[in-house]
Amino acid sequence: MTIPVLGLGTFRLQGQHVIDSVSMGLELGYRHIDTAQIYGNEAEVGQALAHSGVPRNEVFVTTKVWTEHLGRDQLIPSLKQSLDKLRLDQLDLALIHWPSPDDAIAVAEYMETLAEAKSQGLARQIGVSNFTIRHLEQAIAVVGAEEIATQQIELHPFLQNRQVAAFCREHGLHLTAYMPLAYGKVMQEPVLQRIAARHGATPAQIALAWLLQQGCSVIPSSTQRANLAANLQAQALSLSEEEQREIATLERGERLANPEFAPRWD
Numbered sequence: 373m374t375i376p377v378l379g380l381g382t383f384r385l386q387g388q389h390v391i392d393s394v395s396m397g398l399e400l401g402y403r404h405i406d407t408a409q410i411y412g413n414e415a416e417v418g419q420a421l422a423h424s425g426v427p428r429n430e431v432f433v434t435t436k437v438w439t440e441h442l443g444r445d446q447l448i449p450s451l452k453q454s455l456d457k458l459r460l461d462q463l464d465l466a467l468i469h470w471p472s473p474d475d476a477i478a479v480a481e482y483m484e485t486l487a488e489a490k491s492q493g494l495a496r497q498i499g500v501s502n503f504t505i506r507h508l509e510q511a512i513a514v515v516g517a518e519e520i521a522t523q524q525i526e527l528h529p530f531l532q533n534r535q536v537a538a539f540c541r542e543h544g545l546h547l548t549a550y551m552p553l554a555y556g557k558v559m560q561e562p563v564l565q566r567i568a569a570r571h572g573a574t575p576a577q578i579a580l581a582w583l584l585q586q587g588c589s590v591i592p593s594s595t596q597r598a599n600l601a602a603n604l605q606a607q608a609l610s611l612s613e614e615e616q617r618e619i620a621t622l623e624r625g626e627r628l629a630n631p632e633f634a635p636r637w638d
């Protein structure tokens with residue numbers, strides 16, 4: 373299965389909140405769920421998946437390997453634990469969540485081990501997240517661009533990450549946009565509000581449609597049924613060239629996910 377373009381994010385959602393969000397999402401038609409070892413919710417995501425009745429081969433499940441599990445001896449056991457929590461035999465996609473802080477562990481070591489996890493059948497596809505161009509070059513040198521199913525990065529109208537996005541396009545790397553709604557901030561943006569009014573849509577839907585039209589997958593999160601449904605419907609929108617150009621002017625380098633262990637961004 374290729375990566376479905378519209379997925380459901382689960383960052384920050386814990387306990388019953390994540391169970392409800394994933395259950396509602398699956399009911400509404402989402403078939404792509406994005407979690408991570410550090411989110412502490414893989415078991416609840418697994419519970420919601422198991423109780424949904426959606427056949428396993430119809431849903432695409434991603435998890436991400438945390439920075440403390442990047443060593444040669446930790447990575448594969450950590451993915452086996454993720455599979456146990458998720459109640460799955462195989463992930464659809466396993467990502468390196470962040471490059472090793474200060475590059476304490478070499479890209480070659482964890483990309484080789486991730487490729488080994490794939491060949492052992494733990495994941496159907498592998499990829500990366502929060503990689504800079506330098507990290508991407510190293511990853512490509514180790515496993516080849518065709519083995520990297522996606523690079524998941526923060527992308528929204530206020531952070532368009534143009535350098536790394538251009539590098540990915542040049543090398544045929546698919547992009548997945550995380551925080552595509554700038555954690556809800558898109559709702560207050562006047563240009564997006566104006567375009568939304570023209571389409572009888574919401575600014576959130578416009579932000580998602582804009583990313584989808586660039587060929588990205590998007591993984592918005594929501595705890596509200598109405599928002600989950602609206603985000604799914606963003607796929608039906610089509611923005612004009614002029615509208616896409618207007619949204620491109622909203623770039624302001626506003627990075628929301630920037631922990632102290634982040635790499636030096638491009």
Ligand SMILES: NC(=O)c1ccc[n+]([C@@H]2O[C@H](COP(=O)([O-])OP(=O)(O)OC[C@H]3O[C@@H](n4cnc5c(N)ncnc54)[C@H](OP(=O)(O)O)[C@@H]3O)[C@@H](O)[C@H]2O)c1
Nearest residue numbers: 381382383550551552553554555556576592593594595599
């Ligand atoms: N790889 C990484 O390092 C990384 C980092 C961050 C995030 N991610 C992934 O990306 C996913 C998305 O990012 P995110 O959850 O941080 O932020 P987001 O999806 O940009 O925004 C979520 C926020 O927007 C609100 N919202 C959602 N749909 C809406 C709508 N239609 N109208 C108005 N408000 C709406 C939600 O509130 P309600 O709940 O009230 O709807 C929530 O407060 C995460 O869940 C995670 O899976 C990955």
